[in-house]
Each structure stands twice: as structure tokens, then as C-alpha cells.
Amino acid sequence: MSSAKIIMRKNKSKDGSYPMTVRIIKDRRTSYIYLGHNLKTTDWDPIKQLVKKSHPNSARLNNLFAKRVIEANDKLLDMESHRTDTSSTAIRRSIVSKKKGTFFKQAAIYLDDLKRSGKFNRYSADNPRIQRFKEFLENSDIPFAEITPTLLKRFRAFLKGTRTISERTVVNHLVVIRTVFNQAIASNVADPKYYPFGKGKIVIKFPESSKIGLVPEEVQAIERLDLSDNPLADHAKNIWLFSFYFAGMRISDVLRLRWSDFQNDRLHYSMGKNDKAGSLKVPEKAFKIIEQYRRKNPIHDLVFPDLENLPDLDNLYSVQQRINQKLRKINEGLQDVAKGIKINKKLTMHIARHTFGNISGERIPIQMLQKLYRHTSITTTIGYQANFIHKDADEALDAVVGF
Numbered sequence: 001m002s003s004a005k006i007i008m009r010k011n012k013s014k015d016g017s018y019p020m021t022v023r024i025i026k027d028r029r030t031s032y033i034y035l036g037h038n039l040k041t042t043d044w045d046p047i048k049q050l051v052k053k054s055h056p057n058s059a060r061l062n063n064l065f066a067k068r069v070i071e072a073n074d075k076l077l078d079m080e081s082h083r084t085d086t087s088s089t090a091i092r093r094s095i096v097s098k099k100k101g102t103f104f105k106q107a108a109i110y111l112d113d114l115k116r117s118g119k120f121n122r123y124s125a126d127n128p129r130i131q132r133f134k135e136f137l138e139n140s141d142i143p144f145a146e147i148t149p150t151l152l153k154r155f156r157a158f159l160k161g162t163r164t165i166s167e168r169t170v171v172n173h174l175v176v177i178r179t180v181f182n183q184a185i186a187s188n189v190a191d192p193k194y195y196p197f198g199k200g201k202i203v204i205k206f207p208e209s210s211k212i213g214l215v216p217e218e219v220q221a222i223e224r225l226d227l228s229d230n231p232l233a234d235h236a237k238n239i240w241l242f243s244f245y246f247a248g249m250r251i252s253d254v255l256r257l258r259w260s261d262f263q264n265d266r267l268h269y270s271m272g273k274n275d276k277a278g279s280l281k282v283p284e285k286a287f288k289i290i291e292q293y294r295r296k297n298p299i300h301d302l303v304f305p306d307l308e309n310l311p312d313l314d315n316l317y318s319v320q321q322r323i324n325q326k327l328r329k330i331n332e333g334l335q336d337v338a339k340g341i342k343i344n345k346k347l348t349m350h351i352a353r354h355t356f357g358n359i360s361g362e363r364i365p366i367q368m369l370q371k372l373y374r375h376t377s378i379t380t381t382i383g384y385q386a387n388f389i390h391k392d393a394d395e396a397l398d399a400v401v402g403f
Contacts, residue, residue: 004069
């Protein structure tokens with residue numbers, strides 16, 4: 001036995017009014033949905049369940065209350081037909097969740113969660129992608145049921161037609177929409193039957209990208225390069241080489257290193273991206289670099305000084321924000337390094353990882369590369385390293401044209 005009706009709760013407010021609710025009774029258990037409106041007893045007819053005409057907004061409130069009762073009964077029938085939890089509490093939770101059942105309301109929750117968890121990089125990348133989706137929708141919110149494969153195809157065309165962007169950038173926009181949609185489903189805000197991604201709908205496939213690293217002679221040229229008259233470029237050179245010496249260690253891990261991480265000629269650290277711990281022997285070349293940064297009482301015990309003026313290294317969001325700022329400066333300095341060794345290849349911090357992959361080639365067993373890269377899955381290592389192994393293809397080509 002179940003029922004839903006409008007009830008005035010006996011929780012008197014300071015102005016003498018009482019909150020209006022939808023009372024849901026299911027299997028003798030009761031839940032209440034507060035409607036956000038208070039009435040005085042003189043304006044409410046509990047028998048007819050109507051707002052009296054003495055109230056200036058009686059017609060509008062009666063319409064609203066009637067809709068809420070119908071909504072509760074419809075939800076009960078829908079949940080019973082799908083054999084889901086039909087307790088009074090579940091019905092209330094499902095109805096209340098609908099208030100947040102639009103894309104941009106859920107997107108705001110998603111972005112706020114990124115901020116709270118200190119994921120500055122994800123926040124700074126995904127926020128403008130969500131704003132571009134809002135621009136496409138002319139700044140209006142949209143129910144999840146209306147985010148169809150057809151709409152997303154139009155959004156893809158919109159991105160391509162209004163901006164000069166790569167296919168990877170387009171895919172990144174779709175990934176954010178998919179992430180928010182999944183969050184909404186998990187929160188019981190969106191119905192899975194409207195999910196627009198998957199086979200026969202929108203299939204997200206990341207395009208392959210070219211990964212080009214330096215060759216040994218170019219790395220040696222960087223090592224020999226004298227930049228003593230250019231402090232920014234010299235620091236960028238040191239950070240890049242240090243990263244390369246440790247299999248392309250990410251900049252966020254390099255700048256967080258502490259002197260206490262170096263014990264018995266080994267570096268002990270956990271990778272920030274996946275929290276995988278490990279230790280590596282410190283190459284003599286790496287020791288020579290960090291010795292340049294020896295100073296008395298370094299703040300936070302940091303090896304490199306880039307984050308020293310931050311008061312709290314436990315504030316992950318502000319730390320990642322500062323790392324991004326420093327990364328831009330370091331990449332600027334690397335342009336001078338590239339000019340100094342006279343190469344026209346792109347030189348950024350990320351190229352240090354590509355360079356290690358390029359030089360290692362087939363020299364190192366894939367299992368050992370997985371350990372050096374700190375990849376969780378060996379499949380990731382195989383896919384990444386495939387970008388730098390060209391021997392079989394080169395030999396095949398020579399077999400045909402090498403006459």
C-alpha cells in the first residue's frame with residue numbers, strides 16, 4: 001500500500017508559518033519531501049489539500065503542489081515496474097535528485113570535486129570544455145535525456161567549425177561530457193537508458209599521435225651546452241636532464257622531490273599520477289645536477305626551489321597550480337636550449353619521456369620499462385613503446401625498395 005499527499009508539517013517557523021511537504025507512505029514507512037514553501041494554517045485546507053484563496057499565490061501553489069504529488073506517484077509506479085527499490089526513502093531520494101538532473105548542475109558538482117581533491121590540471125582543462133558545450137547550447141542548461149548522439153555529432157561539428165583544433169581536442173570534449181553523464185547515472189540523477197555513448201551511438205576513440213624524442217647525440221649536446229649567462233635556460237636544462245635520467249620523470253614529481261628522498265645513493269619516491277612507489281639508483285649525472293642546488297636550510301626540504309615560497313605543500317590544488325606556472329617558464333627556457341644545440345625539434349619537458357622511450361627502443365625488456373615508467377599495466381607500456389620501435393618496419397621497407 002502506498003500513497004503520496006500534501007501535508008503541512010508541524011514545525012512552526014518564527015513568522016508563524018509551517019513547511020509544506022509531500023508525504024510518501026510505502027509499506028507503513030514514511031518520508032517527506034520539503035517543497036520550499038511555508039504557509040500559515042489560515043491559508044491551508046488540510047481536508048481538500050488546497051491553498052485557500054486568502055493566499056495571494058494560491059493558484060500557482062496549488063498547481064505546484066499537484067505536480068509534486070503526481071510526480072511522486074509516477075516515480076513510484078516507474079520504480080515498481082522496473083523492480084527497483086520502492087521504499088518511501090528511495091522514492092524521495094529519486095525525486096529530490098531530479099532537482100540536479102540537468103547537465104550543467106552536475107558539471108558544477110564535478111568541477112567542484114576536482115577542486116576539492118586538488119586536481120588543478122583536470123579542472124583547468126575540463127572547465128573550458130564544459131563552457132564550450134554551454135556556448136554550443138547558447139548558455140542554456142539541458143536535461144540528460146536530451147543529450148543524444150545526434151546532438152553530440154552537432155557539437156563535434158560546432159567545435160570543428162568554430163575553432164582550429166585537433167581531433168584529439170574534440171575527443172577530450174566528449175570525454176568530459178561522458179564523465180559528467182556517468183557521474184549523474186551513479187548519483188541516480190540520469191537514466192542509463194539515455195546514455196549516448198557506446199556501440200551504435202557515440203564511440204570515443206583517441207586518435208594516434210606522433211611521439212618524437214631526441215637521439216643520443218642531441219642529448220649529449222644538451223649536456224655540453226653552457227648556459228651560465230642564461231639562468232632560466234640553465235635551470236630548464238637541468239630539470240629536463242634530471243627528468244630524462246629517471247626515465248622521463250614527470251615535472252610534478254621532479255619539483256616535489258625532497259632531499260630526504262635520496263638515501264644510500266638511491267631515489268625513493270611515489271609517482272603522483274598513480275601513487276606507485278619505488279626506488280632507483282641515482283646516476284652520477286643526476287647527482288651532479290642536484291649538487292648545484294645545495295643550500296642551507298631549504299624550505300620544505302625541497303631539492304629544487306620552484307615551490308619553496310608556497311606556505312602549504314599539502315594544498316594539492318595550489319601546488320599543482322604553481323607547478324603549471326613553473327612548467328610554462330621551464331618550457332620557455334627549453335626553447336633557448338633547443339636554439340643552443342641548433343635543433344628544430346620541439347623541446348618541452350614531456351619530450352624528456354619521449355626521448356627515454358626513443359633511446360631505450362628495444363634495448364630494455366618491456367617488463368623493466370614498465371617498472372621504470374611506473375605504468376600500472378604492461379599493456380600501457382607496450383602501447384607507449386610501440387611509438388619508438390621501427391626496426392621491423394624499416395627492414396620490411398628496405399626489403400622492397402633497397403635494390
